[in-house]
Amino acid sequence: EADIYQTPRYLVIGTGKKITLECSQTMGHDKMYWYQQDPGMELHLIHYSYGVNSTEKGDLSSESTVSRIRTEHFPLTLESARPSHTSQYLCASSVGGQTYGYTFGSGTRLTVV
Amino acid sequence: QKEVEQNSGPLSVPEGAIASLNCTYSDRGSQSFFWYRQYSGKSPELIMSIYSNGDKEDGRFTAQLNKASQYVSLLIRDSQPSDSATYLCAGRYGGATNKLIFGTGTLLAVQP
Numbered sequence: 001e002a003d004i005y006q007t008p009r010y011l012v013i014g015t016g017k018k019i020t021l022e023c024s025q026t027m028g029h030d031k032m033y034w035y036q037q038d039p040g041m042e043l044h045l046i047h048y049s050y051g052v053n054s055t056e057k058g059d060l061s062s063e064s065t066v067s068r069i070r071t072e073h074f075p076l077t078l079e080s081a082r083p084s085h086t087s088q089y090l091c092a093s094s095v096g097g098q099t100y101g102y103t104f105g106s107g108t109r110l111t112v113v
Numbered sequence: 114q115k116e117v118e119q120n121s122g123p124l125s126v127p128e129g130a131i132a133s134l135n136c137t138y139s140d141r142g143s144q145s146f147f148w149y150r151q152y153s154g155k156s157p158e159l160i161m162s163i164y165s166n167g168d169k170e171d172g173r174f175t176a177q178l179n180k181a182s183q184y185v186s187l188l189i190r191d192s193q194p195s196d197s198a199t200y201l202c203a204g205r206y207g208g209a210t211n212k213l214i215f216g217t218g219t220l221l222a223v224q225p
Contacts, residue, residue, distance in 0.1 A: 033212075039153075039154075042215065042216075042217040042218065043157075043201070043215045045212070048212065088154075090156050090157075094213075098144040098145045098164070098205050098206075099145055099162065099164055101147040101149075101159045101162055101203070101205075101213065102157075102159070102213055103159070104156040104157050104158070105156060106155075106156050107155075107156045109154075
């Protein structure tokens with residue numbers, strides 16, 4: 001059973017709309033991450049957080065923004081969606097320490113028309 | 114040069130054979146390594162982790178790490194069609210970042 005939840009699972013939205021992709025985890029993990037992945041392509045880190053009120057941009061430039069007001073919640077917002085934002089967005093979390101991997105949510109597949 | 118490199122494949126093996134997936138990394142600071150399985154349209158799922166030189170076995174899966182050669186591999190014994198997926202190798206670095214660096218993944222196709 002998943003301990004990290006993403007909603008919605010699928011979203012089709014018009015150009016120019018503001019959207020927020022939700023990610024919550026119940027494991028008490030300090031570290032959370034957002035990845036973007038196009039079909040058949042590699043994962044790209046777009047945002048990460050090491051704790052409450054800590055957010056950093058990832059390796060891939062993104063027009064999205066994130067916030068981390070509570071440990072368990074790490075939403076991603078697009079102020080004005082464009083067709084180029086069409087992709088799968090994956091949220092992940094982990095504890096600190098080098099022996100731990102990430103746990104991924106089920107993802108949100110976003111289509112901007 | 115990417116920090117974690119994998120052959121994109123596809124790697125095609127017959128059912129029941131051993132599938133061997135390989136990964137090399139460039140940074141000797143990498144402390145631990147992880148193998149994820151990702152089915153098409155799904156999110157990555159952690160299947161193995163390894164931190165020490167040598168082999169680590171879990172069921173049909175064996176992870177191998179050679180830090181001197183900067184090489185990580187995943188062996189899948191008795192491959193099944195349900196093993197067909199993309200396998201992602203990831204290395205975790207120490208220090209403040211502590212992030213996973215993912216390879217691009219190898220597509221495995223197990224032929225019935």
